[in-house]
Amino acid sequence: MSFKYIEGIALAEAAFEAEGKDLKELFEACAAAFMDTSANPTSIKSVIQKEISINAKDVESLLYNFLEELxxxxxxxxxxFNKVEVTEISETSVKATAIGDKINKEKQELRADVKAITMHMFKVEKTDAGWKAMVVMDI
Amino acid sequence: MIPEKIKQINEFTWELPKEGEMHVPVKIFATKDLLEGMDDAVFTQAVNVANLKGIQKYSYVMPDGHSGYGFPIGGVAGMDINEGVISPGGIGFDINCGMRALTTNLTYNDVKDKIKELVDLLFERIPTGVGCKGFVKLNRGEFQEIMTTGAKWVIENGYGWEKDLQNIEEYGCIQGANPDKVSDKAISRGINQIGTLGSGNHFMEIQVAKKENIFNNDIANAWNIKQPDQVTAMIHCGSRGFGHQVASDYLKKFLDVMPKYGIKILDRELSCAPFSSPEGQDYFSAMACAANMAFANRQVILHRVRECFSQVFDRSPEDMEMNLLYDVAHNIAKIEAHNVNNNPKKLVMHRKGATRAFGPHRMKGHPVFEKTGQPVIIGGSMETGSFLLAGTDKSEETFCSTAHGAGRCMSRSQAKKQVSGKDLQKKLMEKGIYIKSASFSGLAEEAGFAYKDIRSVVDVMEKAGITKKVVSLIPIGNIKG
Structure with a gap:
C-alpha cells in the first residue's frame, strides 16, 4: 500500500498517485493520502468510529464517491481520521471503517482543508501489479 | 511555453486566434514576463472555454491567471443567456469565494503595541482551519433564510449594521436562490460553518495604508482612507463546505446530462448544461444559495472583527468608524446586461478567480461609488500586501471584469520544501507582520515567493484601463486557516 504526492498538476492543489495489489489496498492508500493532507495522522487519537458504505456504477465512481464521503x-x-480500513470491496461496492477524533486545532497538527475531490485527471486503472489511481484534491 | 500562435496586440494584451471549434478568440492580459510565467495548461484551458456554446466576444484570462480544472483561474466568460451554457467549473468549488475590506479611523501608532493581543484574540474568536465549526447556531429553517437572503438575514439578527448592505456586491444577495435545489449533504456540510474562515489561502488581515502607497488621493479620501498610516482590514473566504458540495453535486449531474444536450466532454471538470435547461436553472438556483451563504459568512466574520477591535481598544466599533468599504465575489456566475458588438445582451457572467469591476456609470445611485467606481479588492500574499482598485467605465471591454489576486506561480508542495511554517512565521515577525495559523504547513504553502508579483498584476489592469490603483495595503497582522 502506498501513495505519493505529485507536483506540477495544478499549482493551487494537492495531487497524489496511489497503488495497491488489490482494490482494498488501493482504497486504503487513497484514504491515507486524504488523511495525510488534512492532518498529521499521528497527532489524532482513535476516539470515533464511522462506518462507510458506498455503491457505484463502476470502480472510478466508487473511489470518487468513497473519497467524497471522507x-x-x-x-x-x-x-x-487517522485510519481507514476497508472491510468489504468489489468494483461497485465498498464498506469501510474510518477511525479518528473530533477536530481540535489545539491538540492536533492540522494541515489543509480538502474542499473537494476533483475529476481533473482522475483515473483508476488495473495494472500488472494490481491497481493504480490518480487523484487531484481541491484545497 | 507560450503557444506559437499567440498574437501580441500591445504591451499587455495577447490573443489566441479562433480556430477549430472555438466560438471566440482567447484574450490574455499580461506583460511578457507574466505570460511567460503562466503554466501551459492555462492556454489549453482558455481554448477549451472558447469552445463552450454561447460564449461571447472572448475567453478572457486575467494577469493573475494560472491553470485550474476546466476553466483557468483568472478566467472570465460571458455566455448568452438563451444559447449559452453554465458550468460549475467556470465558478470553482468555493462558490462566492471573495474579499471584504473595511476601514477604521485608527492609525498604526494606535495599533502597533496591541497587534499581538488583537491577532491572538481574532485567532481565538474566528474559527479557522480544517473542518472548523462556527459560533452561529442555526436550525434548517434559518439556514434556508440565509440561502435566500444572504447577508440581510445575519444583519437583521444582530451581526452587522444595516448600512453594510449597500457596500456588498449585489447588496449581499444573489436573486434566484432556491434551497429545494440544494442537497441534504450540502446543508449538513455547511449549516455549522457560518462565520468560519476555512484554510488554504483564506485569511483575515490587519493592514496599514502608508502615505507613499496611496496612488489616487481623491478616491482614497472618498473611501475614508484619509490619514497617514491608517489601519484597514481584509477578510478572504467563501461558502465553505456548503458551496464545495453544491459544486461537486452539479458537476456530476451535468456529466450525466451532457450527452442529452449534444455537448462534447472536453474535460470532465468543464462539465456544463444549457443555462436555460432545467438542470442549468437548478444549478444556478443552488449556486445562488451558496453565494448568499458566503456573503453571510463574511458578514458574520466582519461582526466578529468589530467585536475583537472593540474589546482590545475599549472603544465601540462605531467610534472607531469600522465601516465596510466593499465586499466582492471572485468565484461566481451572475446574470448581467452587457453590450456585445453594440447589441445589448443578457449574459451569464462566469468569473473564476476574477472580480467584477463596475465603473462609475454602473454604480449610479450609490452615494460614493457613482463618483469613484466600484472598489475592487485584490488580495496578495501575506508578505507582499494587497491592493484596492477602482473600476472604470472602460471595464465594459472585459464585461466589467478584472484580476482577483496575485496568482500562484509555485505549487504548494514546492513552497513547503523551500521554507518551514515556523521559520516563515519568525521571518515575518521580524518584518513586522504578526501571524497566527491553524497549520504551519498551510502557512508555508502561502509564502510570498509562491505568488506572482502582485504589482505587475495590478499594473497590467491599470494600463489596460480596466481598473485603477487606489492604494496598496501592507499587512501587520494576519490569521490563517
Missing part, C-alpha cells in the same frame, strides 16, 4: 464527514461531523 470529505463530507470532515465537514458535517467535524472529524479528522
Amino acid at each position: 470529505v463530507f464527514l470532515k465537514d458535517a461531523e467535524a472529524i479528522v
Whole structure:
C-alpha cells in the first residue's frame, strides 16, 4: 500500500498517485493520502468510529464517491481520521471503517482543508501489479 | 511555453486566434514576463472555454491567471443567456469565494503595541482551519433564510449594521436562490460553518495604508482612507463546505446530462448544461444559495472583527468608524446586461478567480461609488500586501471584469520544501507582520515567493484601463486557516 504526492498538476492543489495489489489496498492508500493532507495522522487519537458504505456504477465512481464521503464527514461531523480500513470491496461496492477524533486545532497538527475531490485527471486503472489511481484534491 | 500562435496586440494584451471549434478568440492580459510565467495548461484551458456554446466576444484570462480544472483561474466568460451554457467549473468549488475590506479611523501608532493581543484574540474568536465549526447556531429553517437572503438575514439578527448592505456586491444577495435545489449533504456540510474562515489561502488581515502607497488621493479620501498610516482590514473566504458540495453535486449531474444536450466532454471538470435547461436553472438556483451563504459568512466574520477591535481598544466599533468599504465575489456566475458588438445582451457572467469591476456609470445611485467606481479588492500574499482598485467605465471591454489576486506561480508542495511554517512565521515577525495559523504547513504553502508579483498584476489592469490603483495595503497582522 502506498501513495505519493505529485507536483506540477495544478499549482493551487494537492495531487497524489496511489497503488495497491488489490482494490482494498488501493482504497486504503487513497484514504491515507486524504488523511495525510488534512492532518498529521499521528497527532489524532482513535476516539470515533464511522462506518462507510458506498455503491457505484463502476470502480472510478466508487473511489470518487468513497473519497467524497471522507470529505463530507470532515465537514458535517467535524472529524479528522487517522485510519481507514476497508472491510468489504468489489468494483461497485465498498464498506469501510474510518477511525479518528473530533477536530481540535489545539491538540492536533492540522494541515489543509480538502474542499473537494476533483475529476481533473482522475483515473483508476488495473495494472500488472494490481491497481493504480490518480487523484487531484481541491484545497 | 507560450503557444506559437499567440498574437501580441500591445504591451499587455495577447490573443489566441479562433480556430477549430472555438466560438471566440482567447484574450490574455499580461506583460511578457507574466505570460511567460503562466503554466501551459492555462492556454489549453482558455481554448477549451472558447469552445463552450454561447460564449461571447472572448475567453478572457486575467494577469493573475494560472491553470485550474476546466476553466483557468483568472478566467472570465460571458455566455448568452438563451444559447449559452453554465458550468460549475467556470465558478470553482468555493462558490462566492471573495474579499471584504473595511476601514477604521485608527492609525498604526494606535495599533502597533496591541497587534499581538488583537491577532491572538481574532485567532481565538474566528474559527479557522480544517473542518472548523462556527459560533452561529442555526436550525434548517434559518439556514434556508440565509440561502435566500444572504447577508440581510445575519444583519437583521444582530451581526452587522444595516448600512453594510449597500457596500456588498449585489447588496449581499444573489436573486434566484432556491434551497429545494440544494442537497441534504450540502446543508449538513455547511449549516455549522457560518462565520468560519476555512484554510488554504483564506485569511483575515490587519493592514496599514502608508502615505507613499496611496496612488489616487481623491478616491482614497472618498473611501475614508484619509490619514497617514491608517489601519484597514481584509477578510478572504467563501461558502465553505456548503458551496464545495453544491459544486461537486452539479458537476456530476451535468456529466450525466451532457450527452442529452449534444455537448462534447472536453474535460470532465468543464462539465456544463444549457443555462436555460432545467438542470442549468437548478444549478444556478443552488449556486445562488451558496453565494448568499458566503456573503453571510463574511458578514458574520466582519461582526466578529468589530467585536475583537472593540474589546482590545475599549472603544465601540462605531467610534472607531469600522465601516465596510466593499465586499466582492471572485468565484461566481451572475446574470448581467452587457453590450456585445453594440447589441445589448443578457449574459451569464462566469468569473473564476476574477472580480467584477463596475465603473462609475454602473454604480449610479450609490452615494460614493457613482463618483469613484466600484472598489475592487485584490488580495496578495501575506508578505507582499494587497491592493484596492477602482473600476472604470472602460471595464465594459472585459464585461466589467478584472484580476482577483496575485496568482500562484509555485505549487504548494514546492513552497513547503523551500521554507518551514515556523521559520516563515519568525521571518515575518521580524518584518513586522504578526501571524497566527491553524497549520504551519498551510502557512508555508502561502509564502510570498509562491505568488506572482502582485504589482505587475495590478499594473497590467491599470494600463489596460480596466481598473485603477487606489492604494496598496501592507499587512501587520494576519490569521490563517
